Amino acid sequence: MGCNTYKLNELLDRLIINQLKIFKKKDPNDSHIRSLNNIVNSIDKRINDRSSILTVDVIDYIYTLVYVNSEIWNLRDQMINENGQFNEHMKKSHQLNALRNLLKINIEATLGSRNVKGLDISNYDMEDLKGWNINTLNKL
Amino acid sequence: MKGNDDNYEVNLFDLVDRYSIFKIKEIRFKDSEAITKEIVAIEDKISAVLSKKEIMINGDLISKLIVIALTNFEVWDLKERLDTESELYFEHLEHALELNIIRNHYSNKLMKDFNEFDISREKVTSLHNKTIEEKKWYKTFMNSFNR
Numbered sequence: 001m002g003c004n005t006y007k008l009n010e011l012l013d014r015l016i017i018n019q020l021k022i023f024k025k026k027d028p029n030d031s032h033i034r035s036l037n038n039i040v041n042s043i044d045k046r047i048n049d050r051s052s053i054l055t056v057d058v059i060d061y062i063y064t065l066v067y068v069n070s071e072i073w074n075l076r077d078q079m080i081n082e083n084g085q086f087n088e089h090m091k092k093s094h095q096l097n098a099l100r101n102l103l104k105i106n107i108e109a110t111l112g113s114r115n116v117k118g119l120d121i122s123n124y125d126m127e128d129l130k131g132w133n134i135n136t137l138n139k140l
Numbered sequence: 141m142k143g144n145d146d147n148y149e150v151n152l153f154d155l156v157d158r159y160s161i162f163k164i165k166e167i168r169f170k171d172s173e174a175i176t177k178e179i180v181a182i183e184d185k186i187s188a189v190l191s192k193k194e195i196m197i198n199g200d201l202i203s204k205l206i207v208i209a210l211t212n213f214e215v216w217d218l219k220e221r222l223d224t225e226s227e228l229y230f231e232h233l234e235h236a237l238e239l240n241i242i243r244n245h246y247s248n249k250l251m252k253d254f255n256e257f258d259i260s261r262e263k264v265t266s267l268h269n270k271t272i273e274e275k276k277w278y279k280t281f282m283n284s285f286n287r
Contacts, residue, residue: 015206016206019203019206019207020210022281023214023239024214026235026277026278027277028278028280028284033281036285040200040202041199043198043202044198047197047199052196052197053194053197054196054197055190056159056183056186056187056190058197059156059159059205060183062202062206062209063160063205064163066206066209066210066213067167067209067213070210070214074217134163134166134167135166135180
């Protein structure tokens with residue numbers, strides 16, 4: 001796979017964010033829909049070679065990645081619209097982004113190329129992330 | 141027929157949906173032992189069903205799972221905001237119901253993918269009459285992101 005193609009974990013992340021934008025803004029414009037369909041086609045191409053079957057861990061990683069992305073979106077909204085807690089929201093968003101990166105590595109290792117070396121993901125230190133003592137973390 | 145027969149089985153879709161709800165609860169109600177216990181129990185049930193079904197993963201299936209997770213999360217969020225943003229009550233409520241229609245539409249599809257669709261379990265996919273509905277954003281989404 002060349003460097004001009006997205007890995008599976010990146011495609012999945014983009015699929016989530018694109019859907020999130022549509023659901024938040026209630027605006028399924030042609031560009032968003034075209035993008036969604038193209039991403040799903042690309043995911044198919046990555047997965048077709050692997051014959052992977054659905055497991056509860058795969059569902060878990062997908063759901064958790066959805067919720068982490070949604071929480072980050074909400075925090076960014078709060079950073080823009082709420083006064084007084086900017087730094088707190090910014091830190092939490094940064095910590096959740098580390099969890100997001102860890103999940104993406106695991107998704108790539110489970111469903112994608114399985115060669116996670118060299119992934120363009122540098123930050124996966126969640127520091128003292130509080131309130132996210134989720135079961136999924138035990139699997140990562 | 142005995143009165144204590146229990147033949148109405150939980151299907152895979154219901155488990156996957158319930159799993160999504162409990163994962164939201166896990167995030168929102170921090171450190172709840174009872175929720176973690178329920179999550180582990182649901183995971184065991186899902187694993188048991190999947191071991192018999194062997195469902196192949198593809199982009200379509202992943203995108204439906206994302207729709208279920210995202211719509212459940214957004215509806216949860218909007219319902220919380222009904223209390224805190226009362227001036228937007230009807231706007232948030234309608235948005236939540238629209239998302240629920242999307243969720244139902246993809247729930248029906250997932251039940252078909254899991255080979256467990258039954259007309260008695262079919263979920264409602266309309267909120268307005270046809271003329272109004274065709275102009276709504278959620279119908280556009282469902283019609284165009286429909287592989």
